[in-house]
Amino acid sequence: MAGQFDNRPEKHLRAKGLERLEPRVLGGFTEWLLDSAGLTAKTVGSRVSPLKMFWDWCIRKHIIFGPNPWDGATRGLKQQAARQGNGKPKRREFSEDELLALLQADPDAGKRWAWGQVIRDLMPLALLTGARENELCSLTVDKVVQLPGSELLGIAVLEEDAKTASSIRRVPLHPLVRPIIERRLAAAIATGEPDAPLFPECKPGGPAEKRGYYFSKRFTEFRRDVLGAGSDGLVTFHSFRKCFGTFMRRAAVAGVSECQLSVAQKLMGHKPQTITETAYMEADMPWKVYEAAILGMVDKGMPGSLVAKLG
Template sequence: MTKKALQDDDMHGLRRTGGRTWSARLSIPRDRWADAGKAFGTTSGIKQEVIRSLGTQDAKEAIKRRDKALAAMREDLDAKLVKAGFLPIHGHWQPDWMNEDQLLTEALEARREIGSVSDSDDFYDNQTGASDSPRDRVIESMDSLLEDRAQELERAGKDGDQYRVRFKEIALGNQTPFSLMLDRWMKDRERYASHSVISLDRATLNHFSRYLAHSQGREEPEDLIGFLRTQIVEEVPEMVLGGFSEWLMDDRGLSAKTAGNRITPLKVMWDFAIQKHILKGPNPWVGATAGLKRKAGKQKPDVRPFTEDELLKLLQSDPSKCKRWAWGPAISDMMRLALFTGARQNELATLTVGRILNRNGAEGGLWGIQVTDEEAKTKNAIRRIPLHPLVQPIIARRLREAGEENIDAPLFPDCVPGGPGMKRG
């Protein structure tokens, strides 16, 4: 670049007035001249530029003062435009890298890159004694990029130093955004946890996100998981973590048992992050549910068995006379099947035509039901259960209604799928 070109570049945004004093000159885009003219109330109805004196006749000093003056002028121009009912001078546009999600993405990518290269010195200067490593050079390159971005932010009137520090703290592993822990844990969780368990995990994360926003004096975020992803793990005080259980019970009205169930996924997630060296120990959630178990024991309502008269009343009731709700026939049939098979509610509610064994009359006519891996709570629950002749008519009736030719047809279609795992019950 020639000396003249360099000087022209240095003088960009500057103007010398008649008194030899330098001024900062902010050009307004042509398509916004009319908006600016209305915002400033000019007689011509348009405004092409904003001029502000820098209070110096020295060119070098003017260059030093220019960026801050232009930033202040842009801020003032935007304020006047917004007050007049117009968009800011550049609308709501900002560089992609200023976006919080993009900052986290790029900082975590830099973190992975820094961690993947050697920190052993491979360069030596015998004259100066200086040395560096591949990791040093990656960090130096990152610092150069951040310095450029910080200066761009400062020219736009924003806190460039805050951006630079936050990016670098994450990249060097001194700060850990929840997104790093969440993404790794949830990906691992999906390999073995059921849909219902993952749904409960998400309920915990939503509660925890609300709680963090509450502890910071914020309103509830519209995107709870999105808000949680941007939080920094190390910036959450242990005292705040310790107050989560009380908040769940006092503010959200959960029982001690449910509050404990909400805390358990957080303990599991922290254990995973520590194991994978994402976080340093110890786990702050260890022992967090101990007191809740005692409280849950005290809150447990008195439970007694049905009396004989109550059982007879249940079994003798006519489900067709239950006008208020449509679950009567299903409950009536399932109570009897449960008594004679010992099967769990979901094992019965999810019965299909194909899971009825020996329905063609082989093996002496004794029918049975099959509990497969999909319905079983544990591997030991995978089994075949014979059906007593007293409850075979229930199955026969439901087989006719379902259509025996369709082996996937449900025997209890009135038990519509619902809940976290969209299962019949």
């Protein structure tokens, strides 16, 4: 009705400029999400982190003045999320049978959608690079690297797609997945754009406009079709990354020295766990070490059935 007062809080906030939002309102937002909105601590963290990034950007561009009201807003949420998760099954890597089922399945079966080929391409890449979902979906022409004298092509994770500073890295591509990148790269170069995406099907979406946003939903549908709804909460696309870590460890146990934990950490973009590694060791290792690790992981760490399927 015209002239009637609208008491919806979200409409009130949308009508106000950033600089006019009261600190007490912002300060209570995290608690409101936890209590009134009933979200889990993990979900609240995923809501607040993009806000912090957006405010940081606005401050850098002198749109608003600091300090950032979201600094420290997620403190304690990880511990709270861990407590909330006690008793729930932990997410794990895919089993060998599950991997074979996923790799053998046809993502297009019974569906009219544009996701079949990208699902087929990203599963082997995730398995053999250990890269995160959004890191792979965000690959562009300029993120495919060939170092002088190197045997293998590689992919680069740059700052704009890195989850943390440690995530900025380069990962060699095993020959088994090189045809995927070469095919995608040729199509991207043909567009004439220097930073053309290798996976144009993966349109940006979600609060942070990530290219992995819509792909994540489509892969979940595919995974449920193949492994059943009982796999919910146990395995996700991130489970390929867990498999990569598992295969690295198996190869190290089998005698591949380049697959030791410190190398696996570098390839997966994890922060070093000791002061010795952080302060007294080289920040990066020779590319040849990374190449040997990737080759050794497949040779000594992966089940032969998977290698045969990927070949």
